[in-house]
Amino acid sequence: MSRPPGQARIEAPVVGLTAGLPGGFRCIAEDPDGDALTYAFDWGRAKAEVSLSERVPSGTAGDVAPVFQTKGQFSARCRAVDTHGQLGAWSEYALFEVHPAPPLDDGKRELTVEVFGHGRVTSTPSGIDCTSTCSARFEVGAEVTLSAEPQPGWRFTGLLRCGTERASQVVRVDHNYHCGAGFARREEQAVEWRQTGASYPSDASWGPDGRLLAVLDQRGTRGGLRIWNAGLGQVARIIHQDSTDIRSVSWGPRDEDLAVGLADGRLALIDPATGALHQTWSAHAGPVVGLAWYARGNELASVSHPETGGAEVRFWAASSGTESRAPLRTARTLRKIHWSPDGARVALEMAGEQVEIHNLDPWVQVHEVGHGDSFSWSPDGARYAVGSYRNVRVYETATHELQASWFGPWSVSSRMDWSPTQDWLVIVDLVHSLTVLNVNTGTVVANGTEVPPNPLDALGFSAVRFHPVHDSFVAVARRPASVSTFSVDAQQSRLQRHELVAHSSAINATKWSPAGDRLASAGDDGKVRLWGAAGQALATLDGHEGKSVRALGWDASGARLASGGADGRVCVWDAGTGRLTQPPLQMMQRAQGHTPKVEHVALSPDGRTLASAGATLFLTGSMTSVQVWDVASRTELLNIPETDSPVVALGWTPDSQSLIIVYTHAAWDVWNRSSGVLKRVESAPEILTTAALSPDGTRLACSDRLGVSVLDVGTGAVVAETPMWMRQLSLAWHPDGTRFSGGGAYQLVFDWQVHEHGQLLPSVMGVHDSTVLGASWRGDGEVLTTGGADMALVTWRAR
Template sequence: MPMTSRLVSLRIVSLSSLSVGLALACVLGACSSKEDPPKPSSRAPGVARIQIEDALVEPGVPVRFRCTAADPDGDSLTYVFDWGAGGTLPQSPEVDSGTMSGVDIPFTQEGTFQARCRAVDSAGNEGAWSPQLTFIIRGVQPDGAWGLQVEVVGQGRVTSTPSGIDCPGTCGVRHPAGTRVTLDVVPASGWQLVGTSACEGTLGRCELLFDADKVFTVRFAPVLDTALSWQRTGARLPTSPEWSPDGTLLAAVDGSVSANGLLRIWDATSGRVTRLMAPVPPARFTTVAWKPGGGAVVAVGMSTGRVSVLDVAAGRMLNQWPVQAGSVRTLAWSPDGTRLASATDASKEVHFWNPTTGERAGEMLVAVDKVRRLSWSPDGSRLAMLAGQGGGFSRWVEFHVVGTQGPEELLTGVAGFAWSPDGTRFVVGLQGEVKVYATDGYRVEATYERAWDLASEVDWSADGRWLGVAGAARALFVLDAGTGEVVVEASQPPLPGTLMGYDAFRFHPTKPQFLVVDDLPPVLDVFTVDSGAGTWSRREVLSHHYTVEAAAWSPTGEVLASSGDEGEVRLWDRVGDPLRTLSGHGGLGVHALAWNTDGTRLFTGGDDGVINVWRTNDGTLAQLPIRREPTSSLGLEMVAPSPDGTRVASVLGGTVVASERGVIRIHQVSNGAELFRFPDGSRQVLSLAWTPEGTLVVAYAGMSWDFWDPRTQAITSVAPGVDIAPLAAALSPDGTKLAFGGRPGLSVREVATGKLLAETPFAFSPEALAWSADGRRVAGGGLGGQVFVWDASAPTLPATVIGFHDNNVSAVSWRPDGSLVTTGGRDSSLRVWRFTP
C-alpha cells in the first residue's frame, strides 16, 4: 500500500444519549425485550494529538513519534501510530491518562508521509485518530534537488536509470534539478500494466524531468485471459466492422477518444468478447482488416500514422511500422495476404507494404482526393478507392490498376461499393438506386431501385447470390443479385428527427447473415435471413451502449442482471449467454437493479422515475409500474425491496433541486401506494438496503446513516463525526456493518454504534462497493479502472487486485457462492472475474 496515503482526522462523536444507542442495538437484534438492558461500558478516550519532534529526517535515523490523549474514565492508555504502511501498527508503552508516550521508528525509504495516532484504553475502547502530521525522509542533498516517489498498485516492478528506484511497492529518490530519469515498468508474471500517471514516452518506459517533487503511480492487474470468466461489451462509437475470413470472429474498432480506439473481437456465434486490445496512448486504433486465408491475424491502423499486425488469438503484436503522416483511415490486404495497402487522412497517397517486414512492396498510387475506403479486386489486379469527403456531390469511386499511375475509371456520386466474389462485376450505391457494372469496360449491366433513398452501403454475398443495401433512415434490403427482386426487407425504425442510415453493411462469409453498424447511438446487429420464408431475425451484439450502470446476481446465482444508460436491462446465465432483454423504461437510463429474496422478481429503476417489477422467468411485468411522482422527470438512483417483498424503498438521483436530491420513499409493492417519505432530502444517498430483520438502513455521503423501522415508522440517526466524505457505501449481508469507500481509503463501521471496526489508508476512489454473501470480503472499483477485493475480517483490510476496466468502474456484484465478482464500467464492458480466496 502506498505510504503517502492521505490520512485524516477521525473524530468519534458518541450517540446523543444512551437510550438512543440501546434503541439502535435493539432495532438491529442486539438485545431482547425479555432481558434487562446492558450496563453502560467505559467510555472511549478523547481525540488524540500527535507530535513529531523532527519532521525532516535522513534515512536510517529514527523518527520520534509522540502522542497524548485524555480518558474520560481515567483509564490508562496505549497509543497506536499509523502512517499507511499496513501490517501491525506500532504501539507505545501503557501510560496514565493525559501522559505523553510514543515510539521511535527508523525509515530506510525516502518520501513524504503522513502520520496519525490514537489512544486505546485498558478496556480496549479506541479513541479518535488525531489530525495528521506530515514528515519527510530525505537524504542530505545539495540545494536545488527534487524528489520522486513511485507508488505501485498491483504486482509489478519499477526501476530507474540513473539508479535509485527499484520497487514493487513504494520507494523514492532525489536528484539535482534538471536530471532526466528513465523509468522502466515491468509487470509480474501473469500480470499486465494497465496505466501510469503522466510520463513522457511509452507505457512501459518513460522519462521524467526533475523540475519539481513528483509522484509516479503505476497500476497493474491480472491478465484478462487468466482473470476473466467471461465478459460482454458495448462500444461508444463502433466503426470498421469486419468478419474474420472463416466467419467465426467479428472485429470492430471503438472510434471514441475516451476508449483510445479499442479493438474488440467477438465470437460470432455466441456474441461473447474473446479479445480486447488497446494501443499505447496517445495512439488510437482507427481501422481494422483481417488477413485473408483464415487464422486470427489482423492489421490495425493507428491515429499516429502507424500500422500494427496483431495475432488476436494470442493477444500479441507481430509487427508495427510507420506508414504515412496523419491518421490511418483505411487498410486492405491483397487477396493472397502478401501485401497491405494503406491510406491516411493527410494525403491522397496509397502505399503498399510487406506486412511481415514492414518494408515497401511496390510503388504508391495517387488518388484524385483523400481516400475513405480501399478494396482489392478478387484477382489482386485492381484497387477500388472510395474517395471524396462523402457529401452528396463530392464522393466517387476510382479504379486503379496496381502498378499503373492514374485512375483507369472514375464513377461519381457513389456512396457504397462492393466487388462480386469472382471480380467480374461490382455494385455501387447511388441516390435512389444501385447499379451493377461489368468490370471489363465498366459497363452498366443492371439498375435496381427501391425505397432506400441514398444507398450509402452495399455488399455482395460470398456465394454471389445476394446484394445487400443499407439506405437512409435505416432502410435494409437483401436483393437477388441476378434479378433485383427483394429477398427480405429488414428496415429498422428510423431515429427520431434524422434520416441517417447505417454506417456499414457486411455479409457473413459462409452463412445467410449480415451485420450492420451505426456509431450514434451505437449499434452492431447481426441479421439472419430465411430466404425461403422471406423473413429475418436480429441479434444485438453490443450489451450496453456506454456505461454499465448496475449489475446484480440473483440470490440463486443462476442469473445475472445488468443495465445501462441506453435503457435496457439484460439477463445472462451463469456462463454469459443471453437469456432475455427487459425494455420498460422508455429508452432512458436504468441505474437501479435489485432482486427479491427468492430470485423470482427483479426490481428496476430508471431515469423515467418508474419502478418496474419483472417476472424473470418470462420477462414480463409482474404488476403495473410504480411511479415516484405523477409528473416527475427525476431519475431513480437506487431501489431496494424489503426482505418479505411487501415494500420497496427508492431514492432519486442527481438533481439541481437540493430538497429532492436524496428524498427516500417507501411504497407498497402490491398497489404502489406510498407508505412513508423521509423528511430530509438534502443529503446524497450512497447506500439503500434492508437488514434481514426488515429495518431500512440509509447511508449518506457525510459519513452518517439513518434507520427506518417499518413498525413504528421512526427514523434514528448515527453520526460518527468523521471529517471525510466517502464516495460509496455498502451494507453487509447481516445488516451489522457498513463499508465506506473514499479517500483516504476503505473503512468498516458497526451499524448500531458507529464504532470503527477496520480501515485501510489505501488511496482509492470508488464508485461502487459490494459485500460477499458470507460477509468476509468487500469488492469495489472506481477511478482508474482497477477492481479490488478487501479482506474485511482483518483490521487492516488487505487488498487484492483481481481485474480492471479501461475506464472507471461503475457497478459491482458478487455471485452468492463467492466464486465470481462481476463489474460494469464506463468502458461499456460487463466483466465477470474469477475469485479464489
C-alpha cells in the same frame, strides 16, 4: 431536578496542526441551571482517547491542547457535562488537518511510490526500487523516470496520480509526490468472460472462417479494435496501441492476417489471440485511413490522404513489408478501396460520388462510374454493383455494361456488400435503413430498417459485411453505437437481429441474482440487460424512456428485478419474461419541473417492499429523498422528503424487516418495516463515497477519503479499516461475508479480506480502461462482475 446542558459549539484551529505538537481546541455551552461544566472532545479517527477540559463556569469556553500522531484530515466534536453528570448535545463537527512534521530543508523533496498488485518499480536516478511502498528524496527539480516490471502472469496497467497512463513516467520533483503503480493479472488468466460496448464504431472485418469479428472503434482521439467472438456474442480481446491510434482494419485470408493502419503512417499485422504486433512497417507520411487485402494472396493495399490533397494508394507484400507495385495517386480523396476477387483490379470509391475501376497488370484506369456512393464486387468478380440514392446498378465486369438497375427504400446508399453464398446485396444508409436485395430480380428479400430513439442525433450505418460462410451479416452504426449481426430468413422475409454491444455508454450498475443464474446490468443508454451465467445475452429491458439507469436490485428468489432511472421511475420486472410486473412507480417531485433521478433501489428479500433514493438537481445544489412502497398495493410506507445528506447505499436485512439507509456523512437510518420506527446510527464523521451492506446485514463496507473500512451497523463502531488514498465508487460483499470488492476512478478492481484482528488486506483482481462504477459477486462466490465508464462488463475469476 437538574436539566442537561445546552448544545455545545466547537472551535478548531484555522490552520492545520503538526503531528507531535499540541493544538488548541475550544468548546462552549450554557447550562440552564447555571452549573459548572466540563467539556468532552471526541476526535473520531484521529485519536481514540477522549479529551476532557478543566471545569469552568456555564457559558465559559473550555480549552484542550491534544497531540496527534496520525496524519490526515479528521473531524472533531464536543459536548458539555454538568456537575450532576448530565450530558449535553454534541456540537456540529469541525474539520481539521494534521500535517507531518516538516523535515529540515535539505534542498530535496520526497517521492513515494505505492505498488498495487504484483510488480516492481524502479527509478532513474536510483532511489526507488520496491514491490510494495517505498520513498526516496531527490533534488528539487530533478526529473525522475519511473519504470515498471510486472511479475510473470501480471501486466503493468499504469501509473496513478503521476500525470499519464499506461507508460513509464518522468516525474519532475518540484514538491513531495505520492503516487501509485498498478499491476493486474493477465486477462487470459483473470477474466471468465467479457462483454463490451463501443464508443464510435466505424468499420468491421470478419476473420477468414467467420468465427471472429474485428470492429474499429474510435473513443475520443484514441482508435482501437474490439474483437468479438460473434458466435458466443462476447468480446475476445480489446486492442489499443499506447503510442498511436488505429485508423483502419482489414482481415486477410489467414487468422494471422489481421492488418491495421495506424495514425503514425505505419502498417501492422496483429496476433488476434494476444493483441501483440508481430510485424510493422512504415507505409505513409500520414495516417493510414484505408486497407484492403487481395482475397487469395499475400498482398495488401493501403490508403492515406497527403496534406497536399488527393489520395495515395500503396501496395505491399505483407510477408516482407516491401512494396509490390508502383503507388497510385489520385486528385480526389478516397473513401474506400475494393480489391477484386481475382486480384486483377481495384475499385476506388472517390469523393464526389465517383467510382474508378483500375486494371493492375498493366496499370491503367479502365472505367469510371458516376453517381456512385458505394461499391461491391460479386463473389466471383464477374459483376459489380454501384449504389446511389434509392438505386443500385449491376454491371458486367469484363465490358462494364449495365445489366440491371433496381430501386429500393434506402436513401443515399452509404455502404453495401454482396453475399458470398447468395445473389443478395445488403444495403444500408445514413438514416438507419437496412435492405437485403435480390441482385437478379430486384425484389426485397428482407427489410431490417429501425428508427432510432433520437433520429436527429443518429449517424446511421457506417459499415456492413456479409459473413464469409453463412447467410448472415454484420452492420455497424456510429451513433447510437451498435454492432449487430443479422440472420436472413428469406422464406419469412425477415431478419433476426443480435446486438453485440452490451451498452452504448457507461455501465452504472451490475447485480447478480441470488442464485447466480442471471446477471443484470444497467447503463447510461437507458437499458437494463440480462445475461446468463456464462455471459450469453438473455434479454433487454426498456422501461426508462432512454434515460440513464443507475440502480438495480433483486429479491431473494431471483424472480423479480427492480431498476431505477433518471426519469424518476422505479420498475419491477419479471426476470423470466422480461416484462414489467406492474406499471412503474414514480418518485415524487420535490420541486415543480424537477424529477428526482433514482440513484439507489432495494427490493426486500421477500419481494414485498421496494425502497428507492433519488436526487433532485437544482442550479444551486441538490437534495435527496427516500420513498418506500408496498409492492402489491403500491402503498407508500415511508417518505423522507429531504435527507440530511446524499444517500450512498440502500440495503435490507435478510429477514426483510429492516431497511438500512446510508448517508454520505457516515450516518445511517435503520427503518423497521413492522413498527415504522426510524433509528439513527452515527459513526466517526467522514465523507463516504459508497457503502455496501454485508450479507448478514450486520456490517457496512465503506470508502471515504481516509481509506476503506468495515463498520458495525448497530453501533457505528469501526470493525476493520485500512488507509487508502483511492476512493472507491462501488463495493460489493462476497456471499460468505469474509471479503468485499470494488473499484473507482483509478480503474483498478480491488478485493479486501476482512480479518478478525481488524485488518483489511487488499489485492488487485483486474483493471478497467476507465472508472469502475458497479460491482457484484455471483452467488457461488467464484466470480465478480464489474461495469465501468469504459462500457465494459467484465467477469473476474476469484483466483
